[in-house]
Every structure is written in C-alpha cells, then in structure tokens.
Amino acid sequence: NERARRLIMHHDRLLDVSEAWVWLAEARMLARRLTT
Template identity: 65%
Template sequence: MQKASGPYRVVEGIHAWGERWRRMLMHLHRKTSVSTAWVWLAEARILLDRLANMV
C-alpha cells in the first residue's frame, strides 16, 4: 500500500495526532496552565520519539 501524500496526508496526520493526544483535547474548561503543561508534555514526547528513531 502506498503512503498518502499532499493535503490528504496532512489531514490524516492531524487526525492521528488528535487520537493519540485526546486526553489533552478533553476538558476544555480546565485552567490554561494545565493545557499548557499538556502541550509541553506532548511536544517532549514527540521530540523523544524522533530522537529515539535517529539512533
């Protein structure tokens, strides 16, 4: 099966990211500091995954 390319791939990537990080997307009524912390955690995990794949 071929990988998708172009705008379709971007949309699929956004949906996949949302599914993986749905905990961060829930509870919109929380404080912004909590939301900010979840964003930092998500970014840290993405960075660590990329670093692990480089090795």
C-alpha cells in the same frame, strides 16, 4: 474573581499538557534517529 482564577488554572494545565506532547514527540524522533 473565582471564575477567572479557574480559567487561568485550566490554561496552565493545558500548557503543561502541550509541553509534554512536544517533549514526547521530540523524544520519539530522537529514539528513531538513534535506532536506525
């Protein structure tokens, strides 16, 4: 099914974006801890 496959691809992209946000937030917390 073309529509189902497109939904799955979009879901994977959303997961990648959320993982990047988590990584970025943790990196900012770590940087703040290192600078102080």
